[in-house]
Structure formats: structure tokens, C-alpha cells
Amino acid sequence: MNRVGYAILILFCAVAVVYFLPFNPSNESTEARPESMGLLTPTYRAEGIKSRLYGTDGVLIHQVSASEMNHFTELGFMVFTQPEYDIFVADGTEYAINADSATLYEDNRVVLEDNIIIQSLNIDDFIRQINAQYLQMDMVSKDINSDALIELTGAEFSMLSNGLTGNLARKQFALIDHVKTEFIVNQP
Amino acid sequence: DDSDFEQPIRIDAKTTFADGVKKMTVLKDGVVIRQGSLQILADEVRVDAALGEGNEVFIALGKPARYSQTIQDGSLVEAKANEIRYTVVDKKIQLVGSAQLKQNTSEVNGQTIIFDMQNEQFTALGGSAEQGRVSAVFQTKKSTAKAIDSDNSNKVEDKP
Numbered sequence: 001m002n003r004v005g006y007a008i009l010i011l012f013c014a015v016a017v018v019y020f021l022p023f024n025p026s027n028e029s030t031e032a033r034p035e036s037m038g039l040l041t042p043t044y045r046a047e048g049i050k051s052r053l054y055g056t057d058g059v060l061i062h063q064v065s066a067s068e069m070n071h072f073t074e075l076g077f078m079v080f081t082q083p084e085y086d087i088f089v090a091d092g093t094e095y096a097i098n099a100d101s102a103t104l105y106e107d108n109r110v111v112l113e114d115n116i117i118i119q120s121l122n123i124d125d126f127i128r129q130i131n132a133q134y135l136q137m138d139m140v141s142k143d144i145n146s147d148a149l150i151e152l153t154g155a156e157f158s159m160l161s162n163g164l165t166g167n168l169a170r171k172q173f174a175l176i177d178h179v180k181t182e183f184i185v186n187q188p
Numbered sequence: 189d190d191s192d193f194e195q196p197i198r199i200d201a202k203t204t205f206a207d208g209v210k211k212m213t214v215l216k217d218g219v220v221i222r223q224g225s226l227q228i229l230a231d232e233v234r235v236d237a238a239l240g241e242g243n244e245v246f247i248a249l250g251k252p253a254r255y256s257q258t259i260q261d262g263s264l265v266e267a268k269a270n271e272i273r274y275t276v277v278d279k280k281i282q283l284v285g286s287a288q289l290k291q292n293t294s295e296v297n298g299q300t301i302i303f304d305m306q307n308e309q310f311t312a313l314g315g316s317a318e319q320g321r322v323s324a325v326f327q328t329k330k331s332t333a334k335a336i337d338s339d340n341s342n343k344v345e346d347k348p
Contacts, residue, residue, distance in 0.1 A: 156241050175203065177202075
């Protein structure tokens with residue numbers, strides 16, 4: 001057999017070793033991560049991130065910064081730590097949203113948790129701030145809802161309830177299981 | 189009495205809806221407004237804040253809506269009407285529709301009664317319709333009741 005033959009034989013053996021080795025049953029149990037460990041391990045992690053989303057018309061829709069972001073591709077969500085969202089709605093209102101953590105799903109739904117503060121940066125808005133410990137938001141429609149304790153505050157009032165549904169863009173909120181509303185009226 | 193108006197206005201209700209654009213809050217189902225001794229019971233209350241801070245109007249609707257408050261001399265003033273409008277800026281309530289205002293044995297009825305809670309004065313207006321009469325019965329401490337009955341073009345003003 002000439003040199004070319006030997007070369008082909010050697011090449012064939014190299015390919016066989018590279019290709020078949022991973023399927024060798026004896027190696028399977030040591031290398032493969034337990035299935036659950038794989039899912040719980042983020043596909044990738046980023047720190048000190050800033051992200052902006054523009055509409056097709058080039059207008060800034062929202063921006064988020066976070067101390068850390070973990071992306072779980074197989075599970076289809078990202079988890080932000082200490083997120084700070086800035087939401088811009090059609091009438092020019094801007095909302096600043098802070099929380100201890102946020103989970104963003106592929107359907108544009110974000111679940112905010114712990115020490116949530118939604119603040120309208122429009123100084124003459126009737127509803128200036130929403131405080132909660134748990135709240136879901138649709139990043140596209142700006143619908144929000146929660147079944148936890150919620151406080152809405154304005155210049156002269158505060159409203160407390162065990163849940164809410166509403167929309168930040170339309171600035172309309174229905175308080176579920178209303179607890180109390182208090183007006184502290186400053187005489188003009 | 190005067191100290192009532194320095195207190196926060198607290199509202200209890202089953203459901204609440206807040207509209208940030210119209211600056212209007214609607215509270216429904218067993219609504220109770222409290223501010224010191226002032227109390228208003230209603231089926232529905234709308235808080236209109238469109239005129240800005242300090243100019244809120246609380247509109248209580250009921251069958252009827254009911255008001256009560258302890259006034260300066262310690263006696264209780266009570267009122268009822270289909271609609272009670274409490275304007276915070278001038279501390280008045282306007283009773284509209286089958287309105288009645290009572291204090292001790294004095295009573296006034298009419299289509300509309302405006303009660304100035306700070307100066308404890310009221311104005312009762314008859315309605316435009318034929319039966320829009322105003323009737324008022326005052327029980328002065330010494331003398332017997334003094335009845336005033338006027339037709340719809342007149343109005344009655346007095347202190348309860």
C-alpha cells in the first residue's frame with residue numbers, strides 16, 4: 001500500500017476516533033451534566049448591563065439597566081438583578097421602574113418582585129407612584145396586574161388594595177379588594 | 189366642627205377605579221367617607237381632582253346618600269339626598285334631589301340645600317317643577333316651632 005493509502009487509512013481512523021468517541025457508552029455517565037443542572041445554569045451571564053429597545057419608528061420604547069442578567073435560553077427567560085427600567089409611553093410620560101429582581105419572558109411579559117417602585121416622571125400626573133412586592137407587566141401594551149398588596153399615591157392621596165389591574169399608558173387602574181383611600185387635602 | 193377639616197379624608201369601599209388622565213377616582217359598594225366627625229355614606233363616590241390640589245370635589249350618590257357631622261355646639265347635623273357634593277375648598281356640602289337637613293328638631297326639605305359646614309348656615313332652594321317647594325321647621329329653644337313654607341321661586345336661608 002503506498003503513502004497515499006496509509007494517509008487515507010490514518011485519516012479514516014482519526015475521524016472515527018473523533019466522531020464516535022462521545023457516544024461511547026462507557027464515557028456517557030461521567031461527562032454529561034445532570035439534566036436539571038443544565039437547565040438551572042444560565043446559558044450566559046452579563047454584569048452591569050444596559051439595554052435599549054427602539055420601535056420600528058425609531059422611538060425609544062424602553063431601556064433597562066441591571067447589576068446582573070442571567071439568560072436561560074432553554075427555559076426562555078432572562079433574570080435581571082436590581083433592574084432599573086425606563087418606560088416611555090405615547091403621550092410623552094416616562095416611568096422609572098425599580099425592583100429587586102425582574103424576569104423577562106419571551107412573550108414580552110416581565111415579572112417584577114420585591115421593593116417595586118413605579119414612578120411617573122410627569123410632575124403633574126394624578127397618580128405619581130405605585131409600590132408593590134409583586135407585579136406583572138406587558139412590555140408592549142403596558143398592562144400591569146398584581147394580586148399582592150399595592151399602594152398608589154398621588155400629590156394628596158394614597159390608595160391601598162390587595163391587587164390591581166391597569167395600564168400605565170392609559171393611566172387607568174382598577175384596585176381589586178380595595179382596603180382604603182386617604183386624601184390629605186392641602187388647602188389652596 | 190372646625191377640627192374636622194384638619195383631618196385627612198379617609199374613604200372605605202369595596203372597589204376603586206382611578207383614572208390618571210381625567211384625574212378622577214370612582215369608589216363603589218358600601219362607600220364611607222370619614223373626616224373627623226364628618227361622615228358620608230353612599231353607594232358610589234366620585235372624587236374629582238381635575239381642578240388641582242386642594243380643590244377636590246367628593247360626589248356621593250345613593251338612595252339616598254347620607255351625611256352626618258357634630259357641629260360646634262356638640263349637636264349632630266344630619267342630611268340626606270340623592271347626591272351630596274362635598275367641596276373641600278369652601279367646606280360646603282350641596283344636597284341635590286329630595287334633600288333634607290336636620291338638626292335636633294329643626295328640619296328643612298327642598299330640591300337643593302347648600303350647607304356651609306364652617307359657618308353652619310344653609311340655603312334651601314325649591315325645584316323648578318310645580319312641586320318644588322321648600323319647607324322648613326325651626327324649633328327655637330324657647331318658643332314653639334316656626335314654620336316656613338315657600339313656593340318654588342323663593343329660598344330659605346338660616347342657621348339650623
